[in-house]
Amino acid sequence: MVNKLTTLAEALEDIDDNAGIMIGGFGGSGAPIELIHALIDRFRATGHPRNLTVINNNAGNGSVGIAAMIWAGMVGKIICSFPRSSNADAFNTAYRSGDITLDLVPQGTLAERIRAGGAGIPAFYTPTSAGTELANGKPTAVFDGKTYVQERSLKADFALVKAHQGDSAGNLTYRMAARNFAPLMAMAAKTTIVQVGNLLPVGAIDPQAVVTPGLFVDRIVAVPDPQQEEFLVREGAVY
């Protein structure tokens, strides 16, 4: 099998300006803090990548992770369902000043658009958002007497994902509710980069327990004892 192991810095070095990046996590659970912070390090050292489009459920909290990317000035657009958090100053400031644009997507539609992107389905119909502002400009159709909205699939250049266990072939498991968007994003990006808490030898993960098969994963970085965004926010950490 292909060995997909690499280092934090090498894993991120080909992320270019204007790239679309899916970032796993729902609030702090599943947020790949070490990958995000390594990308910020690269931006601070080189000025790149900039004007990124970030796809996440949220829009950052406090001054770490995605919020730190926004404060650093790397993000031009956010596609998310819920930009509110306990401390959304980074997003709110950039949004109100016009430095960042927001594409607000209902959470289930966001998940399904990403899943469809990874599954080769260009569009689908959902009842979600029918009759609301968020359906403006989208085709609708009536099936069995009910109105549905056409939604296009969503893909990205890169996905940054946090997994619990992984092997060098890219097979992954996730820890509790930290799974959230990660398996979908891993399918929908051209290049999927994963930080793994417990790196195991190929064959050590029970095939029945694998959630994301290695086929969807391009790069694996071992990050033992990863930081938890919620702890960082609560202690007022600034990256």
Place this chain on the structure above:
Amino acid sequence: MNTPTKLSGAQIAWRAAQDIQDGSYVNLGIGLPELIAKFQPDGRSVTYHTENGVLGFGKAPAPGEEDWDLINAGKKAITLNPGASFFHHADSFAMVRGGHLDLAVLGAYQVAQTGDLANWSVGPKGVPAVGGAMDLVHGAKRVAVITDHTTKDGQPKLLRACTLPLTGMNCVTRVYTSLAVIDVQPEGFVLREKLPELSMDDLARVTDAPLHLDGPIVDLIVPEVSND
């Protein structure tokens, strides 16, 4: 002028909890609806769904016992009940939109007599945040709202037509407020229960849409409950 009595948020949640059927699968929205789980009547087995990928969660952990990979949609730490499961977001919303939940309970800025709900945007001045609400209003067999009867400045929240951006159309089936329990039916709002000391005129004054009657009005009597 004496301030009319009204139910606290916890009391509204208590009342809503009495209607949750044994054996049901339920999603509780962020904020006030989350309180409902606390007031689940003894002897009923209810499985709670949270859209970030957990079915079968239980009480909040003791302070210091939180695991921040185990949270609900409001990003609050939770615990698991026996038989719980984890799944990714697409499966979670298949449960929602696929009609597999018996009940979703949401908060509201406004509810219209047609069952339209507005709860995600206060218009161009605010930062909008939709989350899972637009998905939750489709698919759950019943969509209930719990809310104060009026806004903080006393404006009606139960309206002929919503003035704020809609979350969904014709989706709400029952509203639990600080003053009353009201069903949404083809003819509009149908009053089921109201605080006994509140006159029909008092209630009509703080409700924009007409209140229809269909059978006796039950006294809305809720014990003193606290939200901690």
